[in-house]
Amino acid sequence: MKKSMFLCLVLLPFLSIAQLHFTITNNSVSNAIAKVIEDFPNHFNNIRGEIISKDVQAVNYACTINISGADSSIIIQNGNDSDNIYSWTETVFATDDFDKAKEKFHEYFAKIKATVTSIDNKRISFHAEYIAPDDTKHFTTILFTANNETPQLKNVVIDLSMQYVLSGWQIIISVYEHTDYGVENKQEN
Numbered sequence: 628m629k630k631s632m633f634l635c636l637v638l639l640p641f642l643s644i645a646q647l648h649f650t651i652t653n654n655s656v657s658n659a660i661a662k663v664i665e666d667f668p669n670h671f672n673n674i675r676g677e678i679i680s681k682d683v684q685a686v687n688y689a690c691t692i693n694i695s696g697a698d699s700s701i702i703i704q705n706g707n708d709s710d711n712i713y714s715w716t717e718t719v720f721a722t723d724d725f726d727k728a729k730e731k732f733h734e735y736f737a738k739i740k741a742t743v744t745s746i747d748n749k750r751i752s753f754h755a756e757y758i759a760p761d762d763t764k765h766f767t768t769i770l771f772t773a774n775n776e777t778p779q780l781k782n783v784v785i786d787l788s789m790q791y792v793l794s795g796w797q798i799i800i801s802v803y804e805h806t807d808y809g810v811e812n813k814q815e816n
Contacts, residue, residue: 655695656719656735656800660785661744662692663715663802664751668779670713671702694719694800714803723795725762732760732767732789732798739771739785739800749775753785765791770805782806 666673676689679701690700700717720731736757743752753771760767771785786801 656738657742659692659694660739660742660800660802664742664744664780664783664785665746667713667715667783667802668746670704670711671715675702690715690717693717712804714801716799716801718797718799720798721795725760725796728789728796728798729760729762732787733757735787735798735800736769739787742785746777746779749777751775751777751780755787760789 674690674692676691679687686704688702690702693700697717697719703714705712722728752774755769755771758769768788773780782804784805789798
């Protein structure tokens with residue numbers, strides 16, 4: 628009895644740390660992005676809210692999925708209904724302190740990299756190489772691509788960017804179809 632009680636007391640702190648680690652990786656960033664990715668093939672029909680603004684080139688919609696603690700996300704429809712060009716974007720952090728923004732940028736990178744979802748029973752995760760922001764450059768972007776090819780996610784990227792604007796540094800996460808700037812166009816053989 629004393630041995631098992633001693634064993635419980637010794638293992639309890641380690642089990643608590645393991646539980647804490649699990650809750651860190653199961654975060655609202657990953658959950659939100661997974662839901663956005665899952666609805667991308669549907670042109671965000673399941674998460675698209677009211678029209679916010681409209682002009683001849685684009686329609687901006689409210690989004691029902693938002694990352695905890697961030698500004699409201701928007702869904703953008705470029706062109707007309709038949710073009711089917713949709714994207715999702717959200718400003719997730721803003722500060723005038725470069726070091727704080729750089730730290731948050733790395734945190735968001737880790738959370739996006741931990742995102743896992745599935746489409747058509749295929750497990751989808753995203754990968755990218757980390758690029759550290761440099762305060763002499765006013766823009767850093769990392770494009771995550773899917774590890775599994777699916778027709779619905781062909782050329783879809785998760786874009787994590789940190790940029791300097793007049794009020795300071797902003798971190799923005801976007802999801803869109805991208806065929807330029809080094810993202811391979813995966814041709815079917």
